[in-house]
Amino acid sequence: MDEVKLINCMRCGMCLPHCPTYRETFLETASPRGRVALIRKVTEGELDQSERLLDYLSLCLDCQACASACPCGVNAGELVAEFSCDRKGGEGLNFMEDLILRKLVPHPDRLETSLAPLRLYQRTGLQRLVRHLGLLKMFPKPLERMEGLLPTLPARPLRQEIQEITPSVGTERGTIGFFLGCVMSLIFSEASRATIQLLTSLGYKVITPKNQVCCGAPNMLGGDLAGLQTAARTNIEIFAGFDLDFIVTDCGGCGAELKKYGHHSEGAAEAFSAKVRDISEVLALHADELALLLQPLPLKVTYHDPCHIAHCQGIRQEPRQLLKLIPELSYHELEAADACCGSAGTYNIAKPEMADRILQRKLDTIAASGAEVLVTSNPGCLLQLKKGLAEQLPEVRILHLTELLLQSLRPPSSLNPS
Amino acid sequence: MDSSLLKELQQIVGEQYALSDRASLAVYGYDSTPELESRPGVVLLPACRDEVIRIMGLCAAAGVSVTPRGSGTNLSGGSISHDQGVVIQTSRMNKIIEIDEENLTATVEPGVITSTLHRQVEARGLFYPPDPGSLHISTMGGNVAENSGGLRGLKYGVTADYVMGLETILANGDLLRTGGKVVKDVAGYNLNPLLVSSEGTLGIFTGITVKLIPKPQAKITMLAHFPAMSDAALAVSAIIAAKVIPATLEFLDKVTIKCVEDYAHVGLPLDVDAVLLIEVDGHPVVIAEEAAAVADICQKHRCSFFQTAKNNEEALKLATARRTALSALARLRPTTILEDATVPRSCIAAMLQVIQDAAKKYDVTIGTFGHAGDGNLHPTCLTDERNQDEIKRAHQAFEVIFDAAIAMGGTITGEHGVGLAKKKYLPRLVGESGVRVMRGIKKAFDPQGILNPGKVV
Numbered sequence: 001m002d003e004v005k006l007i008n009c010m011r012c013g014m015c016l017p018h019c020p021t022y023r024e025t026f027l028e029t030a031s032p033r034g035r036v037a038l039i040r041k042v043t044e045g046e047l048d049q050s051e052r053l054l055d056y057l058s059l060c061l062d063c064q065a066c067a068s069a070c071p072c073g074v075n076a077g078e079l080v081a082e083f084s085c086d087r088k089g090g091e092g093l094n095f096m097e098d099l100i101l102r103k104l105v106p107h108p109d110r111l112e113t114s115l116a117p118l119r120l121y122q123r124t125g126l127q128r129l130v131r132h133l134g135l136l137k138m139f140p141k142p143l144e145r146m147e148g149l150l151p152t153l154p155a156r157p158l159r160q161e162i163q164e165i166t167p168s169v170g171t172e173r174g175t176i177g178f179f180l181g182c183v184m185s186l187i188f189s190e191a192s193r194a195t196i197q198l199l200t201s202l203g204y205k206v207i208t209p210k211n212q213v214c215c216g217a218p219n220m221l222g223g224d225l226a227g228l229q230t231a232a233r234t235n236i237e238i239f240a241g242f243d244l245d246f247i248v249t250d251c252g253g254c255g256a257e258l259k260k261y262g263h264h265s266e267g268a269a270e271a272f273s274a275k276v277r278d279i280s281e282v283l284a285l286h287a288d289e290l291a292l293l294l295q296p297l298p299l300k301v302t303y304h305d306p307c308h309i310a311h312c313q314g315i316r317q318e319p320r321q322l323l324k325l326i327p328e329l330s331y332h333e334l335e336a337a338d339a340c341c342g343s344a345g346t347y348n349i350a351k352p353e354m355a356d357r358i359l360q361r362k363l364d365t366i367a368a369s370g371a372e373v374l375v376t377s378n379p380g381c382l383l384q385l386k387k388g389l390a391e392q393l394p395e396v397r398i399l400h401l402t403e404l405l406l407q408s409l410r411p412p413s414s415l416n417p418s
Numbered sequence: 419m420d421s422s423l424l425k426e427l428q429q430i431v432g433e434q435y436a437l438s439d440r441a442s443l444a445v446y447g448y449d450s451t452p453e454l455e456s457r458p459g460v461v462l463l464p465a466c467r468d469e470v471i472r473i474m475g476l477c478a479a480a481g482v483s484v485t486p487r488g489s490g491t492n493l494s495g496g497s498i499s500h501d502q503g504v505v506i507q508t509s510r511m512n513k514i515i516e517i518d519e520e521n522l523t524a525t526v527e528p529g530v531i532t533s534t535l536h537r538q539v540e541a542r543g544l545f546y547p548p549d550p551g552s553l554h555i556s557t558m559g560g561n562v563a564e565n566s567g568g569l570r571g572l573k574y575g576v577t578a579d580y581v582m583g584l585e586t587i588l589a590n591g592d593l594l595r596t597g598g599k600v601v602k603d604v605a606g607y608n609l610n611p612l613l614v615s616s617e618g619t620l621g622i623f624t625g626i627t628v629k630l631i632p633k634p635q636a637k638i639t640m641l642a643h644f645p646a647m648s649d650a651a652l653a654v655s656a657i658i659a660a661k662v663i664p665a666t667l668e669f670l671d672k673v674t675i676k677c678v679e680d681y682a683h684v685g686l687p688l689d690v691d692a693v694l695l696i697e698v699d700g701h702p703v704v705i706a707e708e709a710a711a712v713a714d715i716c717q718k719h720r721c722s723f724f725q726t727a728k729n730n731e732e733a734l735k736l737a738t739a740r741r742t743a744l745s746a747l748a749r750l751r752p753t754t755i756l757e758d759a760t761v762p763r764s765c766i767a768a769m770l771q772v773i774q775d776a777a778k779k780y781d782v783t784i785g786t787f788g789h790a791g792d793g794n795l796h797p798t799c800l801t802d803e804r805n806q807d808e809i810k811r812a813h814q815a816f817e818v819i820f821d822a823a824i825a826m827g828g829t830i831t832g833e834h835g836v837g838l839a840k841k842k843y844l845p846r847l848v849g850e851s852g853v854r855v856m857r858g859i860k861k862a863f864d865p866q867g868i869l870n871p872g873k874v875v
Binding site for chain 2: 037
């Protein structure tokens with residue numbers, strides 16, 4: 001643990017109003033300032049790592065809203081994650097964590113196969129039967145929640161379907177390496193399809209390397225730094241095999257992690273990270289051209305900032321700018337748009353009660369915005385908000401940014417070939 | 419903490435809201451003041467006035483000290499409790515009870531966040547001006563207890579100027595009501611101003627009624643760079659002398675300018691000595707005239723750059739340098755000691771010179787920004803708590819600065835309070851008789867000395 005990072009916190013409290021768990025509890029132990037103080041007192045030997053203390057720290061969503069607010073550049077979320085990582089050191093994984101993080105996530109084929117029973121479960125109508133009969137009540141609570149979060153899966157993961165090279169529409173202006181996130185590929189493949197189509201429509205050739213692996217972010221959840229480093233090395237090597245202008249992802253979580261590869265090691269990792277862009281950043285570069293390709297969508301739309309986009313990557317303007325390009329779309333800003341939705345990786349399964357309170361706040365602001373479409377750009381948020389909207393605001397649709405843009409994209413035949 | 423007392427306190431607020439585990443107590447021992455820390459015995463989060471009354475009753479009977487706390491952003495150690503003392507955090511008492519549009523008042527519980535009140539009253543075309551730097555997290559109870567100021571102090575005054583009525587729980591658990599919604603009230607001693615800025619030593623507020631005013635219709639934001647500090651200071655005086663009272667008249671010195679530019683790259687020239695951010699608000703016709711007068715005065719005082727914001731977006735951009743001042747300074751070194759020595763505004767140039775000389779003499783880095791219009795400066799020392807020698811020199815420098823402020827007819831603290839951190843300097847400012855009267859008042863309110871003991875006097 002880097003002592004200076006802890007000492008830099010001057011306890012001004014500027015982070016408190018931005019922390020979702022402090023807003024809910026008013027407890028110093030549930031605030032970024034309090035978490036930094038707890039970690040500091042442990043490292044200085046003033047406090048033991050009691051169960052209670054670890055429990056307090058585990059309430060952190062790692063949404064990093066505190067980092068955006070901190071005048072001194074302290075990142076309490078990251079410090080908590082680092083502390084947990086140091087503590088677990090990859091050794092403290094339980095059977096399920098080990099299975100998922102070590103045996104499944106690093107191997108896309110296995111991960112995809114593991115979801116086959118789920119797909120079967122949904123397609124055979126078994127899901128409807130189970131839900132209808134209330135059989136889920138017989139399952140352990142976390143499993144019931146996981147089931148509730150799951151939207152209908154696509155027939156096949158996108159990774160298996162997409163060709164490695166998608167040519168540009170019209171004259172080629174450059175080449176993009178597409179980093180296909182695990183959850184995007186497995187669950188939100190339509191959004192990633194839209195991402196590729198938008199890029200090719202703007203003249204990019206899109207290369208989606210088949211053998212790319214998970215970005216490694218989930219490894220850090222289990223304190224498995226070595227797992228993350230292996231994932232990073234694999235991906236860096238794979239993408240280095242192509243001549244690319246950018247490496248693009250439409251998953252906020254992957255983008256945040258890929259941009260950090262360069263922090264762990266120099267050289268190739270730095271070069272890799274320097275090329276990584278969120279899809280909104282690349283589309284915004286060509287906003288003028290994109291505007292010409294879009295047709296009217298008379299919809300009331302609002303945007304939820306994913307933590308991994310707004311707080312971790314500092315991207316706030318681009319998604320809004322892109323939405324406003326769509327003719328006749330009326331944009332409604334969401335109150336506290338960059339407040340976490342409570343998804344936060346596996347948080348909504350690990351801390352369901354707090355996750356629900358945080359989600360409720362978000363749903364209230366969505367209802368108040370009067371929007372009929374909620375746009376966001378991270379799979380975790382999509383899962384969490386989809387479930388919340390289905391339960392409370394079924395009239396509001398939720399879409400990934402690229403899905404809505406694609407709906408507005410003129411069919412290629414109507415485009416002027418120039 | 420006595421276990422039977424702890425049990426009784428738990429019964430009042432509920433176990434969930436009585437924190438006594440080691441980890442919790444460890445993080446309630448600090449506020450935003452550097453270097454000060456204690457270890458309270460229990461932290462209570464009552465839900466209502468009646469719970470506060472019962473807590474105070476029990477603590478008075480047991481002779482246990484009680485320290486009220488809002489969000490813990492105090493800068494003078496005022497919300498740091500006695501070791502083993504009781505902390506009452508008011509955050510759960512956060513209801514806006516009433517916004518009375520006929521009498522132009524708002525009545526709130528002490529845990530209401532200042533900016534929440536701003537939003538609620540502004541949605542009705544009304545205005546509650548006090549805006550301390552921590553407004554997004556500071557509580558109204560804390561603002562009243564500290565008499566918080568803010569950027570708009572020059573034109574609109576401070577918290578005390580808006581407090582009309584208070585509901586206070588005294589040390590023995592009795593309820594005291596002072597003032598109310600009437601503009602004129604001369605019945606007996608005027609206790610409101612005494613309770614405002616009492617820093618938790620005289621009572622705990624459970625209800626606060628503040629005055630509201632109509633929201634200004636428009637504002638104009640301006641920015642001026644001055645190559646010479648003396649010209650900036652003279653411009654400030656000249657603006658006021660021209661009978662223009664800006665809502666905001668903020669200042670950055672050379673050290674701060676350099677830090678802001680290094681950190682935020684907002685395009686400040688490094689060869690200027692001072693930057694002024696000026697905002698006038700009110701009727702559009704009036705402020706247009708005022709803005710023209712300000713521009714004229716700044717130019718006459720040899721500003722090297724002057725810009726008027728054309729819209730809200732530009733206004734925000736112009737304010738960036740001032741808004742990032744603290745961040746920029748705080749990032750330089752691990753420890754930031756932020757003070758608030760205040761002088762009559764005619765003495766600003768002299769005060770800035772004193773600060774520069776003290777920093778040089780004691781070899782410490784001090785950046786100064788703040789509210790030039792009302793003489794309230796924030797000399798901010800950038801240091802490292804691990805370097806005991808440097809910390810000692812920082813305190814020596816501040817001692818010189820406080821003494822100079824007193825000599826100029828100013829004060830040791832304009833808005834942060836005395837608390838623990840400035841207690842040593844208070845007698846120099848108010849003298850023996852001042853201390854005696856203050857101690858007498860403390861004794862009249864709290865004969866046992868259990869309310870936030872050790873603070874102020």
